[in-house]
Amino acid sequence: MSERKPIESWLTDMDGVLMHEGVPVPGADVFITKLRESGKPFLVLTNNSMYTARDLHARLNRIGLEVPAENIWTSALATAKFLDQQHPGGTAYVIGEAGLTTALHDVGYVLSDADPEFVILGETRTYSFEALTKAIRLINDGARFIATNPDNTGPSPQGALPATGSVAALITKATGREPYFVGKPNPLMMRTGLNAIGAHSETSAMIGDRMDTDVLAGLEAGMETFLVLTGLTAKEDIDRYPFRPTTVVDSIADLVDLA
Structure with a gap:
Protein backbone atom coordinates (compact mmCIF):
# COMPACT_ATOMS: atom_id res chain seq x y z
CA MET A 1 0.00 0.00 0.00
CA SER A 2 1.38 3.41 -0.95
CA GLU A 3 1.96 5.96 1.81
CA ARG A 4 -0.67 8.62 2.27
CA LYS A 5 0.13 12.26 1.63
CA PRO A 6 0.55 14.60 4.61
CA ILE A 7 -2.69 15.80 6.17
CA GLU A 8 -3.48 19.32 5.01
CA SER A 9 -7.12 19.58 6.11
CA TRP A 10 -9.30 18.05 8.80
CA LEU A 11 -12.92 17.02 9.20
CA THR A 12 -14.11 16.05 12.65
CA ASP A 13 -17.36 14.88 14.14
CA MET A 14 -18.69 16.95 17.03
CA ASP A 15 -20.55 14.80 19.58
CA GLY A 16 -18.28 12.13 21.02
CA VAL A 17 -15.14 13.75 19.62
CA LEU A 18 -15.07 17.42 20.66
CA MET A 19 -17.76 17.16 23.33
CA HIS A 20 -19.66 14.50 25.23
CA GLU A 21 -23.11 15.24 26.70
CA GLY A 22 -22.41 18.97 26.60
CA VAL A 23 -18.95 18.78 28.19
CA PRO A 24 -15.79 19.39 26.12
CA VAL A 25 -13.48 16.41 25.69
CA PRO A 26 -10.06 17.21 27.25
CA GLY A 27 -7.72 18.38 24.53
CA ALA A 28 -10.47 19.45 22.10
CA ASP A 29 -9.83 23.15 22.78
CA VAL A 30 -6.11 22.75 22.13
CA PHE A 31 -6.76 20.82 18.91
CA ILE A 32 -9.15 23.47 17.56
CA THR A 33 -6.81 26.30 18.57
CA LYS A 34 -3.88 24.65 16.77
CA LEU A 35 -5.96 24.20 13.62
CA ARG A 36 -7.01 27.84 13.63
CA GLU A 37 -3.45 29.02 14.23
CA SER A 38 -2.04 26.77 11.51
CA GLY A 39 -4.49 28.03 8.91
CA LYS A 40 -5.30 24.49 7.81
CA PRO A 41 -8.83 24.17 6.39
CA PHE A 42 -11.13 22.29 8.76
CA LEU A 43 -14.79 21.48 9.32
CA VAL A 44 -16.74 20.29 12.34
CA LEU A 45 -19.44 17.92 11.11
CA THR A 46 -22.68 16.76 12.65
CA ASN A 47 -25.50 14.57 11.38
CA ASN A 48 -27.89 16.46 13.65
CA SER A 49 -30.01 18.74 11.47
CA MET A 50 -31.80 20.68 14.23
CA TYR A 51 -29.37 23.59 14.62
CA THR A 52 -27.98 26.22 12.28
CA ALA A 53 -24.22 26.68 12.05
CA ARG A 54 -24.60 29.92 14.05
CA ASP A 55 -26.50 28.04 16.78
CA LEU A 56 -23.74 25.42 17.00
CA HIS A 57 -21.03 28.08 17.00
CA ALA A 58 -22.71 29.65 20.05
CA ARG A 59 -23.15 26.28 21.81
CA LEU A 60 -19.51 25.32 21.26
CA ASN A 61 -18.33 28.78 22.31
CA ARG A 62 -20.17 28.44 25.62
CA ILE A 63 -18.07 25.39 26.52
CA GLY A 64 -14.79 26.96 25.44
CA LEU A 65 -14.50 25.68 21.86
CA GLU A 66 -14.10 28.54 19.40
CA VAL A 67 -15.32 27.20 16.06
CA PRO A 68 -16.42 29.83 13.50
CA ALA A 69 -19.85 29.23 11.94
CA GLU A 70 -18.23 28.87 8.50
CA ASN A 71 -16.26 25.88 9.84
CA ILE A 72 -19.41 23.94 10.78
CA TRP A 73 -21.09 21.55 8.32
CA THR A 74 -24.40 19.92 9.22
CA SER A 75 -26.54 17.30 7.49
CA ALA A 76 -29.11 20.08 7.01
CA LEU A 77 -26.61 22.18 5.03
CA ALA A 78 -25.53 19.12 3.03
CA THR A 79 -29.17 18.28 2.27
CA ALA A 80 -29.89 21.83 1.09
CA LYS A 81 -26.75 21.80 -1.07
CA PHE A 82 -27.75 18.45 -2.58
CA LEU A 83 -31.28 19.64 -3.41
CA ASP A 84 -30.02 22.93 -4.83
CA GLN A 85 -27.73 21.02 -7.20
CA GLN A 86 -30.24 18.32 -8.12
CA VAL A 182 -27.74 12.68 2.62
CA GLY A 183 -25.79 12.64 5.90
CA LYS A 184 -22.99 10.34 7.05
CA PRO A 185 -22.09 7.66 6.07
CA ASN A 186 -23.05 8.95 2.62
CA PRO A 187 -19.70 10.19 1.22
CA LEU A 188 -21.70 12.95 -0.47
CA MET A 189 -21.75 14.84 2.83
CA MET A 190 -17.97 14.53 3.10
CA ARG A 191 -17.32 15.55 -0.49
CA THR A 192 -19.58 18.61 -0.33
CA GLY A 193 -17.88 19.53 2.93
CA LEU A 194 -14.42 19.17 1.38
CA ASN A 195 -15.54 21.30 -1.56
CA ALA A 196 -16.81 23.96 0.84
CA ILE A 197 -13.30 24.42 2.28
CA GLY A 198 -11.40 23.80 -0.95
CA ALA A 199 -9.84 20.56 0.31
CA HIS A 200 -9.03 17.25 -1.37
CA SER A 201 -9.70 13.80 0.06
CA GLU A 202 -6.14 12.58 -0.59
CA THR A 203 -4.75 15.12 1.87
CA SER A 204 -7.65 15.17 4.35
CA ALA A 205 -8.47 13.24 7.49
CA MET A 206 -11.75 12.43 9.26
CA ILE A 207 -11.99 12.08 13.04
CA GLY A 208 -15.02 10.31 14.48
CA ASP A 209 -16.34 8.20 17.33
CA ARG A 210 -18.61 5.90 15.28
CA MET A 211 -17.50 3.14 12.96
CA ASP A 212 -20.82 2.96 11.10
CA THR A 213 -21.02 6.65 10.18
CA ASP A 214 -17.81 8.65 10.71
CA VAL A 215 -15.20 6.05 9.79
CA LEU A 216 -17.28 4.56 6.98
CA ALA A 217 -17.98 7.99 5.49
CA GLY A 218 -14.31 8.98 5.64
CA LEU A 219 -13.24 5.66 4.16
CA GLU A 220 -15.70 5.87 1.26
CA ALA A 221 -14.68 9.47 0.57
CA GLY A 222 -11.04 8.37 0.26
CA MET A 223 -9.80 10.04 3.45
CA GLU A 224 -7.49 8.99 6.25
CA THR A 225 -9.63 8.05 9.26
CA PHE A 226 -9.08 8.37 13.00
CA LEU A 227 -11.39 6.65 15.48
CA VAL A 228 -11.50 8.14 18.98
CA LEU A 229 -12.77 6.12 21.94
CA THR A 230 -14.53 9.00 23.73
CA GLY A 231 -17.91 8.36 22.14
CA LEU A 232 -20.12 5.48 21.06
CA THR A 233 -17.55 2.96 19.78
CA ALA A 234 -15.48 0.92 22.23
CA LYS A 235 -12.22 -0.73 21.23
CA GLU A 236 -13.76 -4.22 21.40
CA ASP A 237 -16.46 -3.14 18.91
CA ILE A 238 -14.04 -2.46 16.06
CA ASP A 239 -13.61 -6.08 14.98
CA ARG A 240 -17.36 -6.43 14.42
CA TYR A 241 -16.99 -4.35 11.25
CA PRO A 242 -15.57 -5.52 7.92
CA PHE A 243 -13.54 -2.30 7.59
CA ARG A 244 -11.09 -0.51 9.87
CA PRO A 245 -10.05 3.05 10.63
CA THR A 246 -6.56 4.09 9.63
CA THR A 247 -5.70 4.79 13.27
CA VAL A 248 -7.39 4.29 16.67
CA VAL A 249 -6.61 6.73 19.50
CA ASP A 250 -7.98 7.24 22.98
CA SER A 251 -9.13 10.81 22.33
CA ILE A 252 -8.62 13.88 20.21
CA ALA A 253 -5.90 14.94 22.66
CA ASP A 254 -3.70 12.29 21.00
CA LEU A 255 -3.99 14.11 17.67
CA VAL A 256 -2.91 17.58 18.79
CA ASP A 257 0.61 17.14 17.42
CA LEU A 258 -0.80 16.36 13.96
CA ALA A 259 -3.00 19.46 13.77
Whole structure:
Protein backbone atom coordinates (compact mmCIF):
# COMPACT_ATOMS: atom_id res chain seq x y z
CA MET A 1 0.00 0.00 0.00
CA SER A 2 1.38 3.41 -0.95
CA GLU A 3 1.96 5.96 1.81
CA ARG A 4 -0.67 8.62 2.27
CA LYS A 5 0.13 12.26 1.63
CA PRO A 6 0.55 14.60 4.61
CA ILE A 7 -2.69 15.80 6.17
CA GLU A 8 -3.48 19.32 5.01
CA SER A 9 -7.12 19.58 6.11
CA TRP A 10 -9.30 18.05 8.80
CA LEU A 11 -12.92 17.02 9.20
CA THR A 12 -14.11 16.05 12.65
CA ASP A 13 -17.36 14.88 14.14
CA MET A 14 -18.69 16.95 17.03
CA ASP A 15 -20.55 14.80 19.58
CA GLY A 16 -18.28 12.13 21.02
CA VAL A 17 -15.14 13.75 19.62
CA LEU A 18 -15.07 17.42 20.66
CA MET A 19 -17.76 17.16 23.33
CA HIS A 20 -19.66 14.50 25.23
CA GLU A 21 -23.11 15.24 26.70
CA GLY A 22 -22.41 18.97 26.60
CA VAL A 23 -18.95 18.78 28.19
CA PRO A 24 -15.79 19.39 26.12
CA VAL A 25 -13.48 16.41 25.69
CA PRO A 26 -10.06 17.21 27.25
CA GLY A 27 -7.72 18.38 24.53
CA ALA A 28 -10.47 19.45 22.10
CA ASP A 29 -9.83 23.15 22.78
CA VAL A 30 -6.11 22.75 22.13
CA PHE A 31 -6.76 20.82 18.91
CA ILE A 32 -9.15 23.47 17.56
CA THR A 33 -6.81 26.30 18.57
CA LYS A 34 -3.88 24.65 16.77
CA LEU A 35 -5.96 24.20 13.62
CA ARG A 36 -7.01 27.84 13.63
CA GLU A 37 -3.45 29.02 14.23
CA SER A 38 -2.04 26.77 11.51
CA GLY A 39 -4.49 28.03 8.91
CA LYS A 40 -5.30 24.49 7.81
CA PRO A 41 -8.83 24.17 6.39
CA PHE A 42 -11.13 22.29 8.76
CA LEU A 43 -14.79 21.48 9.32
CA VAL A 44 -16.74 20.29 12.34
CA LEU A 45 -19.44 17.92 11.11
CA THR A 46 -22.68 16.76 12.65
CA ASN A 47 -25.50 14.57 11.38
CA ASN A 48 -27.89 16.46 13.65
CA SER A 49 -30.01 18.74 11.47
CA MET A 50 -31.80 20.68 14.23
CA TYR A 51 -29.37 23.59 14.62
CA THR A 52 -27.98 26.22 12.28
CA ALA A 53 -24.22 26.68 12.05
CA ARG A 54 -24.60 29.92 14.05
CA ASP A 55 -26.50 28.04 16.78
CA LEU A 56 -23.74 25.42 17.00
CA HIS A 57 -21.03 28.08 17.00
CA ALA A 58 -22.71 29.65 20.05
CA ARG A 59 -23.15 26.28 21.81
CA LEU A 60 -19.51 25.32 21.26
CA ASN A 61 -18.33 28.78 22.31
CA ARG A 62 -20.17 28.44 25.62
CA ILE A 63 -18.07 25.39 26.52
CA GLY A 64 -14.79 26.96 25.44
CA LEU A 65 -14.50 25.68 21.86
CA GLU A 66 -14.10 28.54 19.40
CA VAL A 67 -15.32 27.20 16.06
CA PRO A 68 -16.42 29.83 13.50
CA ALA A 69 -19.85 29.23 11.94
CA GLU A 70 -18.23 28.87 8.50
CA ASN A 71 -16.26 25.88 9.84
CA ILE A 72 -19.41 23.94 10.78
CA TRP A 73 -21.09 21.55 8.32
CA THR A 74 -24.40 19.92 9.22
CA SER A 75 -26.54 17.30 7.49
CA ALA A 76 -29.11 20.08 7.01
CA LEU A 77 -26.61 22.18 5.03
CA ALA A 78 -25.53 19.12 3.03
CA THR A 79 -29.17 18.28 2.27
CA ALA A 80 -29.89 21.83 1.09
CA LYS A 81 -26.75 21.80 -1.07
CA PHE A 82 -27.75 18.45 -2.58
CA LEU A 83 -31.28 19.64 -3.41
CA ASP A 84 -30.02 22.93 -4.83
CA GLN A 85 -27.73 21.02 -7.20
CA GLN A 86 -30.24 18.32 -8.12
CA HIS A 87 -33.48 20.29 -8.29
CA PRO A 88 -32.98 24.03 -7.71
CA GLY A 89 -35.89 26.20 -6.62
CA GLY A 90 -38.10 23.30 -5.58
CA THR A 91 -40.87 22.86 -3.04
CA ALA A 92 -40.78 20.68 0.05
CA TYR A 93 -42.81 19.55 3.03
CA VAL A 94 -40.36 19.54 5.93
CA ILE A 95 -40.37 17.80 9.29
CA GLY A 96 -37.52 19.37 11.23
CA GLU A 97 -36.19 22.33 13.16
CA ALA A 98 -34.66 25.70 12.25
CA GLY A 99 -31.35 24.21 11.11
CA LEU A 100 -33.10 22.41 8.26
CA THR A 101 -35.75 24.97 7.35
CA THR A 102 -33.20 27.82 7.35
CA ALA A 103 -30.80 25.89 5.11
CA LEU A 104 -33.59 25.16 2.63
CA HIS A 105 -34.83 28.76 2.63
CA ASP A 106 -31.26 29.95 2.00
CA VAL A 107 -31.05 27.94 -1.25
CA GLY A 108 -34.40 29.23 -2.44
CA TYR A 109 -36.70 26.34 -1.53
CA VAL A 110 -40.37 27.01 -0.81
CA LEU A 111 -41.79 25.06 2.14
CA SER A 112 -45.33 23.89 1.47
CA ASP A 113 -47.73 21.08 2.27
CA ALA A 114 -49.66 21.63 -0.97
CA ASP A 115 -48.41 19.10 -3.56
CA PRO A 116 -44.68 19.49 -2.72
CA GLU A 117 -42.01 17.89 -4.89
CA PHE A 118 -40.15 16.53 -1.84
CA VAL A 119 -40.82 15.36 1.69
CA ILE A 120 -37.73 16.10 3.78
CA LEU A 121 -37.29 14.49 7.18
CA GLY A 122 -34.84 15.71 9.80
CA GLU A 123 -34.46 15.76 13.57
CA THR A 124 -37.00 17.47 15.77
CA ARG A 125 -37.59 17.56 19.51
CA THR A 126 -41.19 16.45 19.03
CA TYR A 127 -42.22 14.23 16.12
CA SER A 128 -45.90 14.98 15.53
CA PHE A 129 -48.20 12.10 14.56
CA GLU A 130 -50.15 14.58 12.44
CA ALA A 131 -46.98 15.70 10.60
CA LEU A 132 -45.89 12.10 9.99
CA THR A 133 -49.33 11.21 8.66
CA LYS A 134 -49.15 14.20 6.31
CA ALA A 135 -45.69 13.10 5.12
CA ILE A 136 -46.91 9.56 4.45
CA ARG A 137 -49.85 10.80 2.39
CA LEU A 138 -47.71 13.21 0.37
CA ILE A 139 -45.19 10.46 -0.42
CA ASN A 140 -48.02 8.16 -1.44
CA ASP A 141 -49.21 10.95 -3.75
CA GLY A 142 -45.80 11.14 -5.46
CA ALA A 143 -43.51 13.38 -3.39
CA ARG A 144 -39.90 12.19 -3.33
CA PHE A 145 -38.55 11.21 0.08
CA ILE A 146 -35.30 12.70 1.45
CA ALA A 147 -33.89 12.28 4.98
CA THR A 148 -31.04 14.28 6.44
CA ASN A 149 -29.30 11.31 8.06
CA PRO A 150 -29.75 7.61 8.86
CA ASP A 151 -28.92 7.74 12.59
CA ASN A 152 -31.44 5.53 14.41
CA THR A 153 -30.78 7.00 17.85
CA GLY A 154 -29.27 10.10 19.36
CA PRO A 155 -27.70 10.69 22.79
CA SER A 156 -29.26 12.38 25.80
CA PRO A 157 -28.43 12.45 29.52
CA GLN A 158 -31.41 10.13 30.11
CA GLY A 159 -30.38 7.64 27.41
CA ALA A 160 -31.03 7.02 23.72
CA LEU A 161 -33.56 9.08 21.77
CA PRO A 162 -35.21 8.00 18.50
CA ALA A 163 -33.60 9.89 15.63
CA THR A 164 -34.18 10.45 11.92
CA GLY A 165 -33.37 6.90 10.81
CA SER A 166 -35.97 5.37 13.12
CA VAL A 167 -38.68 7.78 12.05
CA ALA A 168 -37.75 7.29 8.39
CA ALA A 169 -38.24 3.54 8.89
CA LEU A 170 -41.77 4.20 10.14
CA ILE A 171 -42.55 6.26 7.03
CA THR A 172 -40.97 3.61 4.79
CA LYS A 173 -43.09 0.90 6.43
CA ALA A 174 -46.23 2.93 5.73
CA THR A 175 -45.36 3.94 2.15
CA GLY A 176 -43.00 1.27 0.80
CA ARG A 177 -40.65 4.12 -0.19
CA GLU A 178 -37.05 4.30 1.02
CA PRO A 179 -35.59 7.79 1.56
CA TYR A 180 -32.33 9.07 0.14
CA PHE A 181 -30.13 9.75 3.17
CA VAL A 182 -27.74 12.68 2.62
CA GLY A 183 -25.79 12.64 5.90
CA LYS A 184 -22.99 10.34 7.05
CA PRO A 185 -22.09 7.66 6.07
CA ASN A 186 -23.05 8.95 2.62
CA PRO A 187 -19.70 10.19 1.22
CA LEU A 188 -21.70 12.95 -0.47
CA MET A 189 -21.75 14.84 2.83
CA MET A 190 -17.97 14.53 3.10
CA ARG A 191 -17.32 15.55 -0.49
CA THR A 192 -19.58 18.61 -0.33
CA GLY A 193 -17.88 19.53 2.93
CA LEU A 194 -14.42 19.17 1.38
CA ASN A 195 -15.54 21.30 -1.56
CA ALA A 196 -16.81 23.96 0.84
CA ILE A 197 -13.30 24.42 2.28
CA GLY A 198 -11.40 23.80 -0.95
CA ALA A 199 -9.84 20.56 0.31
CA HIS A 200 -9.03 17.25 -1.37
CA SER A 201 -9.70 13.80 0.06
CA GLU A 202 -6.14 12.58 -0.59
CA THR A 203 -4.75 15.12 1.87
CA SER A 204 -7.65 15.17 4.35
CA ALA A 205 -8.47 13.24 7.49
CA MET A 206 -11.75 12.43 9.26
CA ILE A 207 -11.99 12.08 13.04
CA GLY A 208 -15.02 10.31 14.48
CA ASP A 209 -16.34 8.20 17.33
CA ARG A 210 -18.61 5.90 15.28
CA MET A 211 -17.50 3.14 12.96
CA ASP A 212 -20.82 2.96 11.10
CA THR A 213 -21.02 6.65 10.18
CA ASP A 214 -17.81 8.65 10.71
CA VAL A 215 -15.20 6.05 9.79
CA LEU A 216 -17.28 4.56 6.98
CA ALA A 217 -17.98 7.99 5.49
CA GLY A 218 -14.31 8.98 5.64
CA LEU A 219 -13.24 5.66 4.16
CA GLU A 220 -15.70 5.87 1.26
CA ALA A 221 -14.68 9.47 0.57
CA GLY A 222 -11.04 8.37 0.26
CA MET A 223 -9.80 10.04 3.45
CA GLU A 224 -7.49 8.99 6.25
CA THR A 225 -9.63 8.05 9.26
CA PHE A 226 -9.08 8.37 13.00
CA LEU A 227 -11.39 6.65 15.48
CA VAL A 228 -11.50 8.14 18.98
CA LEU A 229 -12.77 6.12 21.94
CA THR A 230 -14.53 9.00 23.73
CA GLY A 231 -17.91 8.36 22.14
CA LEU A 232 -20.12 5.48 21.06
CA THR A 233 -17.55 2.96 19.78
CA ALA A 234 -15.48 0.92 22.23
CA LYS A 235 -12.22 -0.73 21.23
CA GLU A 236 -13.76 -4.22 21.40
CA ASP A 237 -16.46 -3.14 18.91
CA ILE A 238 -14.04 -2.46 16.06
CA ASP A 239 -13.61 -6.08 14.98
CA ARG A 240 -17.36 -6.43 14.42
CA TYR A 241 -16.99 -4.35 11.25
CA PRO A 242 -15.57 -5.52 7.92
CA PHE A 243 -13.54 -2.30 7.59
CA ARG A 244 -11.09 -0.51 9.87
CA PRO A 245 -10.05 3.05 10.63
CA THR A 246 -6.56 4.09 9.63
CA THR A 247 -5.70 4.79 13.27
CA VAL A 248 -7.39 4.29 16.67
CA VAL A 249 -6.61 6.73 19.50
CA ASP A 250 -7.98 7.24 22.98
CA SER A 251 -9.13 10.81 22.33
CA ILE A 252 -8.62 13.88 20.21
CA ALA A 253 -5.90 14.94 22.66
CA ASP A 254 -3.70 12.29 21.00
CA LEU A 255 -3.99 14.11 17.67
CA VAL A 256 -2.91 17.58 18.79
CA ASP A 257 0.61 17.14 17.42
CA LEU A 258 -0.80 16.36 13.96
CA ALA A 259 -3.00 19.46 13.77
